[in-house]
Amino acid sequence: MLTKFYQHILALVFAINEINEDPHILPNVTLGSRIYDSYYDMRMTYRTTLDLLFKSQRFVPNYKCDTQEKLIAVIGGLGSETSYHMADILSLYKFPQLTYGSFALEDMDARKFPSFYRMVPNENQQYMGVVQLLLHFRWMWIGLLAVNDENGEHFVQSMESLLSQNQICLAFTTRVDKQFFWNDLGDLYGLAYNTYQPFADNRSSTLLFYGESMALVTFNTYLFWGDAGYIENPAFRRVWIMTAQIDFVLSGQQKGLDLQFFQGAISFTIHTKEVRGFQKFLQLMKPDWSKKDYFLQYFWEQAFNCEACTGEEKLESLPEPFFEMHMSGHSYGIYNAVYAVAHALHALHLSRFSHTAKAGGKRFEIQDAQPCQLHPFLQGISFNNSAGETVFFNDKMEMGAGFDITNLVTFANKSLLHVKVGQVNPRAGKGKEFTINEDMIVWQAGFNQELPLSLCNDVCPPGSRKKKKEREKFCCYDCIPCPKGKISDQKDMNDCIKCPEDHYPTKNQDGCVFKVITFLSSEEPLGISLASVAISFSLITVLMLGIFIKHRHTPLVKANNRDVTYVLLLSLLFCFLSSLLFLGLPRKESCFLRQSAFGIIFSVAVSCVLAKTVTVVVAFMATKPGSNMRKWVGKRLAYSIIILCSFLQVTICTVWLKISPPFPDFDMQSLTREIVVECNEGSAIMFYTVLAYMGFLSLISLIVAFLARKLPDSFNEAKFITFSMLIFCSVWLSFVPTYLSTKGKYMVAVEIFSILASGAGLLLCIFCPKCYIILLRPDLNRKQEIIRKKNCRI
Template sequence: IETINVILHLIQSIMILYSSVVFCRATPLAPPFVPHRRSMMVLLFIFAASKCINKAMLFAIEEINNSTDLLPGVSLGYKMYDTCGSIAQSIKVALALMNGNQIIFTAPEAPCTKPAQVQAIIGETSSSPCMAIATVIGPFYIPMISHLATCACLSDKTKYPSFLRTIPSDYYQSRALVYLVKYFGWTWVGAIRTNDDYGNKGMATFTETAQQLGICLEYSVSFFRTDPYEKIQKIIDIIKASTSKVIVGFLSHFDMDVLLHEFSLNNLTGYQWVGSESWIFDSQTAKMDIHHIPDGAIGLYIPKAHVTGLKEFMLNVKLLNSSNNDLFTEFWEALFNCKFKELKSTAENPRECTGHEDLTGVQNSFTDMSLMPMFNNVYKGVYAVAHALHNILNCNKTCEKNVQLDPFMVKELFKFEDNIYEVYFDENGDPAAKYEIINWQPRKNGIVEFVTVGLYDASLPPGKQLTLQNNSLIWARNSKQVPVSVCSEKCPPGTRKVLQKGRPVCCYDCIRCAEGEISNTTDSVTCLRCPPEFWSNERRDTCIKKEAVFLSYEEIMGALLTAASLFGTCMTTGVALIFFKYRKTPIVRANNSELSFLLLFSLTLCFLCSLTFIGQPSEWSCMLRHVAFGITFVLCISCVLGKTMVVLMAFRATRPGSNVQKWFGPTQQRLCVTSFTLIQLIMCIIWLTVSPPFPFKNFKEFKDKITLECALGTSVGYWAVLGYIGLLSVLCFIFAFLARKLPDNFNEAKFITFSMLIFCAVWITFIPAYVSSPGKFSVAVEIFAILASSFGLLICIFFPKCYIILLKPERNTKKNMMGKGAPRPPS
């Protein structure tokens, strides 16, 4: 008796809510869709499915009540209601149960008529009624556990604090659908949704996630199966006018059936369907004559589960126990293809039903429990309540009798985690989000097989959540190739995307990258500029090293300048040899042969120093070329200046009483040349110490080439060296000009004048030419100026003497040097 009292005092009421469209569907479908016999099979199956939900719940309750480990000595009671899909009816029932005075049924032999406080509600089967009920019971914290309501909005604990579910939230399903679409490269898709909380909120999450992943919706339309025909036809027209080949259907299976019928009437085929769990695994939809329209569809479904003993319990159905239900009678006749004589039936079957047919021999979606995860969801929901009560009642071998139950047990449900039934809830009251990837694969016999081709697990790290077996997939039109659905083809490497004005981001043109920019990835948004030392190749997909440009010995211009330099060196050497051979002759000795040989040596250095300007610049070559040029030319000009002064002083020395020869003898000439050269040497040393020339990569001269040149370090040093050379040249020219009227036979002033005129003209024109010449051409201009001025000095000063030495030896006499052309001293 004590045990009975405990049972009577601790009995709990679990309210089961489910919807059956059959009871409430008074409004016919919009034309031209007319319900026919196959449609009635769908509706009858819905009713049968509702019966199955009840049976699954009863199986779980009986299993718990018979358990000695879970809630020992405590029995769970229940009360079931069919809300007919009506939100108002759902709220009415929930409020009635919360108010108490409801008859509770435990076991047939032990009825309990005690006023009941409902401790948990299991249901509803859709989101909108759940939202309404959860809003009402939320302030009382009475837990409500749904097995099929998937709207992500129900995860909001501020609005629905006591709502839980054993099916994943549509938040995860919507995101999983986006990842599935992204996986196959579909960036241009259409979307159709049921116009209720399930479709609208699910598609809202899909749209938001799709935008984040670069997927565009060409259209997104909604409808409900009871909408006017004109609205459904408008949706068909939108799809006809679209260019996308993929349709994402966030639809209930009722709405999907209506839509497929319209697709068939308008001969719309060949679209790749991506479906939500509501219809992707619906066997009745797959059995319709128009199942070829979504053939190859791919979508998500709740993982199949097996509960030991559930199938046998579910199949233990006899019509005699339900003979008072005409709809169930119709279902029985359709299931076994028979007809009852004594019962009214609309079925037209020849065989007579006995009511004792065995369900175990029937193979369909009703008898295959693995195909109905909703049963497992109900089963898990009942066990969640039982475990919560087990914890609240501090059950061990027995449960405490005097525990005051309060509706805050929902908190215990939140804390309830993994057990042998794999039931747990997160902080939002949601279970772990796992989905199987289902592919509709038509067979030769006209049957559609639901093939599991992958898995989505939201609990895994990003990048590993989606796994697919691509080889086993079949697509629309029974194709093995993945369909293509893009607004614009992918932009290949070497191009970038430019959005088309007024169109979504998935519609773009491919523009080739500009010179010096590349894109090495497909669908690049921007082109990357190459580093300074690199340039884009012809295809604009790789940066290649820029060609280094400098005046080299291998190119024609460098080879010609080198040849000219060596030719000038050879000529200077030849003249020096001639002068050395005829060094005793009057014409060689006439004007300080020592300065002549020193001038020839400096000219040789001038020709050779031009070679330092050719070749790839280095740190040493940059310093050598400018220093060698400055010093050798100062030495050269100093010698010419010395010879000019010798000519001028020699003439003045012939005057009576003049002692000029004493003040400008050979020693003074050497000292003059050394002093002038030493000044230049000091200037070069200061230049190299303060800021020496250095190799420099010029990226501005040519956009696709690197100009290797020598930077001056400091332009002051360079122009000081060049200015000093110019100053000596001007002095030399002035002295030569002053000596221009001396007798021709004696002096070489006119030849020096010509040579200095050429020298000054070359270097004056050099300045603008050097400044305006790009890259290696500025180096060529400088070499040309060096060679031209050197050739001018060599030819103008030494060729007339060589002419006399070699061709007019009779004039190479002291008498001729001092003869008739000798000036007469003034009296």
């Protein structure tokens, strides 16, 4: 006898006594009960069910009456098979059957068993709770031990699918015998040896056990027969996960055993709540409490291991594997089942009484109630029990209270303590259906109170990812570093991920760091250097312009097209100043202006050079006898060239600014660790069109200057223009590939350098020789000298 289960009988008696003493439920009606044992045997189950229906016996605990008994409902059984065998008979006669420990199989047709009520939740909630528990603790490599029957097969099939969907692997699946049975000693040792096989895999520290309490008793016995000292064996250090059908019990024949082997086990238990007065009821129990309770005497002898018991023994002195003073989940289900039947019977009585009173017929008596009449009232039952919880059935005739999650703590005196550490509650809000407090869990001593690992291999650290091993389950994998540019910030990631655009990977590729915002600042050394050069050349240009204005009446200045020279110097001045627009934080205004301003100003400068070169050529050709070029000599030709060439560039820039103007932007891709604040050119085609047109003008100027390089010195700037345009074209030809191959703020630096270098080439090559003559060799800046050199050349 499993003495711990005697509490189920006591919960039944306690509930009946409460109802019989309550004047508000079934007044003037006394409830009684008959109790049968199925002995875990199919034939005995059928026999006792038939005896219950058709054999008249009188057993009303603690109450005597001479009225004939009337069976109105049946509560039971504990095991699923027992419940279903009972249902085969009870459903034929439409007797309400309230089972307190059975879960429904998927193929069980509710229409076949319309009178079957479950005081337990749907087992699917337990499946999902197990999966959530495994995921919470990252136990991905587990062993499964299931009872060897139809229920066990159903559980294995259901869990295999769920575990696979959640990337959890079964290291092994082992069948466990439901009952302790063997023919000879050889069979026993063979069974013990098979029981030890699951513990060969040291990687699986988590074992899921599915079955009923007798299967656990049998399993524990086999372990003891295989090795009496198995509790101390380090190979058996495991985390046990127990399903709700299992209770930690020991039979009277197992006094020498204990349950320390299951220390730290995590159990899914049917939800319970302490009922007021139940513990006091248990404390008053005596072996002579009821002479008609034939189980009580036998229970007392087995529990206290006494043949001549004194009656002074206390139930609270028994270790929990033999008896529990707190109401278990199964006992709580029985307690609620008794009240459900009582409330349904009470509702039936009120309904019939009201109906007959209105119709004026015979008064309805409780003794006249038929079991089938209770079904409509049971199906719609809803009441608050003495523990303060609402009891009702869902549309599948199941209780929906969910499961408690408890942690088993064992002690040296073979006593146990179940500590509630979580719950599975489908009525809770979204995301709160599963809760667990891992800080309250006491693990098996071998784990040193550290979270156990249950993996096929070592955890992949952050900075790496999993790679599946060939010909092994998907839970077995190698760890490989993340590829460049990707990170994994958690353990055991299936794949590495990219950082957000504004982050970059750490050195170990296990996290992301904010990128630094950067731009070419006028306060950093590079920016200061470029700005200093730009200002220096601007001052030099202003100085040269002042020199030419001061000496504007000298022959040298007059001979080199004085007005065009002024325009050229002014355009060069603005070229140098325009480079300052590229420094500092890009803003809407600076982005809008800088490229178009640079393009237009440089086009004016190159147009001036072209105009000066063409003017020299035309002037020389006009001096030849009979030449028709005299009408082209003058300022009109130079002005026309400057205006026309500049106008075309202005048109290009206007179209650009109209259709797709530049704007401030963040370049997060070019550099790994920096976000570059830049001016997005809007239309790359228009940008390169501006450069291409400027390059075209430069090339024309270079060609014309090259052809005019041998003209007389007195009229000729062509040699200097040729050299300056050669520098100019070289700078901008090298600019394009350099610009495209540079990233970040250095792209801006390359463009500023190109502007300054090309502008400086024009300024120094064209105007330095003239300033040298004006300032240092005024003797050469005379009309006679110019005429003399002209005659020598001719």
